[in-house]
Amino acid sequence: MEGGTAMTLAPMQGLTxxxxxxxxxxxxxxxxxxxxxxxxxxxxxxxxxxxKLADVMPENNVGSIPVVPQILGKEPDEFVQVAGRLAEMGYNEVNWNMGCPMRMVTAKHRGCGLMPYPDEVRAILDSVVPRLRMRLSVKVRLGLKSADEVFSMVEVLNDYPLASVTVHPRLGHQQYTGVPDLDTFGRLLPIVRHPVVYNGDIVTPADAEMILSRFPAVSGLMVGRGVLYRPTLPLEMKGLVVDPDERIRQSKRFVAHLMEAITRSLPGEESRTRKTKEYWNLLWRSLPISELEARKALRAERLQDVEKIIAAFIQ
Ligand SMILES: Cc1cc2nc3c(=O)[nH]c(=O)nc-3n(C[C@H](O)[C@H](O)[C@H](O)COP(=O)(O)O)c2cc1C
Structure with a gap:
């Protein structure tokens, strides 16, 4: 893969x-x-x-991957106030979520629920953009119900100075399942006047290669689940880890490190057990074990049992 393509970790509530x-x-x-x-x-x-702001507080983020905060909502004044606080914290970019597919979000014209309403988005941007003291980027889907929606939306987005547009080429009702619609993404790409970041279902280096060779105009890749299924993926995409044994060794190292971080950071056995299982439910795929084996840790109830089972897999 071209070494210069930037990779962004996707926002995932409870995970990233x-x-x-x-x-x-x-x-x-x-x-x-x-x-x-x-x-x-x-x-x-x-x-x-x-x-609500703890995740992006600068003191909590010392040593983190450099982060861009994201806002979900449609109230211009509140948007500007929250962005103002983020600017005070030192952030120079905020991302607007126009992709969240949860019903209770979309029903209120938030997240992906904004996609069928370009006029509403124009009114929000008219109010917000002149008052922002930082760069604005957006993350969109193709639409809530139809991929036609994104084409009307791009006409609006093209009129504002956006840092980037991240596109997850699915519809809202698909949530995170089904196949990303790469044909529609390909038709969209040349008409977006902003840098376009591709997001969706990149889980192997070959997936990344395919997107970059099919769409050389993309300015970057955003990867979510792929990093949890295969923590070495970003290194592999840079050609830094190529040997399969090394990949497994590094994956084990990361699982061990994350488990330690959970122990250090979370209070109480219940929250540690829940969090450990949430991550393990995705991370086990990076190790040479079967789903049946991995599920043993998910079935265990006591933290010490969960940890013991995982420890045996990452020795
Ligand atoms: C559990 C979960 C939580 C998510 N939370 C957010 C979020 O807070 N903001 C957002 O824009 N997208 C969110 N997403 C969507 C991801 O950012 C991303 O678009 C999606 O997972 C597809 O990319 P991937 O195939 O690389 O995982 C979430 C996805 C999942 C599975």
Whole structure:
């Protein structure tokens, strides 16, 4: 793969939060250039709720992959206020989530629920953009119900000074399943006037190669689940890890490191057990074990049992 293509870690609520971003950067410094943080929702006043901003607080992010905070919502004044606080923290870019497919989000014209409403988006951008003290990027899907939606939306997005447009080529109702619609992505790419980042289903170096050779105009790749299925993927994409045995050795090292970070960072046995299982449910795929074996750790109830089972796999 061309060494120069930037790779961004995708925002994934509960997964690519600061605990993960720091553990990853400690294990594989510089392998991932940047990360978009899981969204901060504008509902329920995030500025009055320190927990909602904890993931992007600079003091919590020392040693993390460099991060761009993300906002989910459609209220211009709240958007500008939250972005203002982020600017005070030192951030120079904020990402707007126009891709979240959860029903309770889309029903209120938030996330991907904005995609059928280009006029609404224009009104929001008209209000927000002149008041922002930082760069704005957006993350979109092809649409909520139809891929036609993104074409009307791009006409709007093209009128504003955006840092980038990340495209996840699925519809809202597909959630994260089904095949990404690369044909529509290919028709979209030449008409977006901003740098376009491709996101979706990159889980092997060959997937990344395929996207880059088919769409040389993309300015970068965003990878989510692929990094959890195969933590060495960013290194492999840079040609830094090629030997299969080395890949497994590095994957084990990362799993061990993340487990230690969970123990260090989370209070209480219950939260540690839950978090360990959430990550293991994806990470086991990077090791030479079967799903049946991996599930033993998911079935165990006590933290010490979960840890013991995983420890045996990563020796
Ligand atoms: C559990 C989970 C949480 C997610 N949270 C967010 C989020 O907070 N903001 C966002 O823009 N996308 C979110 N996404 C979507 C991912 O950023 C990404 O678009 C999606 O996983 C497809 O990319 P991938 O195939 O590389 O994983 C989430 C996805 C998953 C599976």
């Amino acid at each position: 939060e600061v605990l993960f971003r720091k553990a990853y950067e400690e294990c594989f410094p510089g392998a991932i250039e940047s990360a978009v943080a899981p969204f901060i929702s504008l509902t329920h006043g995030p500025l009055n709720n320190p927990a």
